Amino acid sequence: MTTQWLPYLVMDGNAEEAIDFYANALQGKVFAKMTFGEIPDGPDGPFPEEVGSLISYALVVSGKCELILADRYPGSPYRTGNNVTVCVSTDDIDHARSVFAALSEGGAVVMPLTPTFFSPAFGQLTDRFGVTFQISTTPPEA
Secondary structure, three states: OOEEEEEEEEEOOOHHHHHHHHHHHOOOEEEEEEEHHHOOOEOOEOOOHHHOOOEEEEEEEEOOEEEEEEEOOOOOOOOOOOOEEEEEEEOOHHHHHHHHHHHHOOOEEEEEEEOOOOOOOEEEEEOOOOOEEEEEEOOOOO
């Protein structure tokens, strides 16, 4: 089983600029980048055209360190302080379930752990200390 803890920065419409800034400052490389316009339609249909160019996911790697960035999800509130979360990524769904359950005790589930187009099990929660976690499993082919 492999598990990583990754900082996840949420930007207010300026993720593209932040990606370049952090890649340069950390002497890293952008390994992945996807916009909201590139996401397959969800249960509510496609995203509005005006958010299509915003970043839904980007990965900057420097050495063995990884940083995830994205623009805030359309319609989500943005406040300095809620824009940094911890992403726990594992290749074991049972481990993801266990971590999700333990961290959500006394906290609040934002999104239940469920399959998505990018992960066999993904969920988000705020723990009892007010820290937001995203729990994600890597697809078998990753």
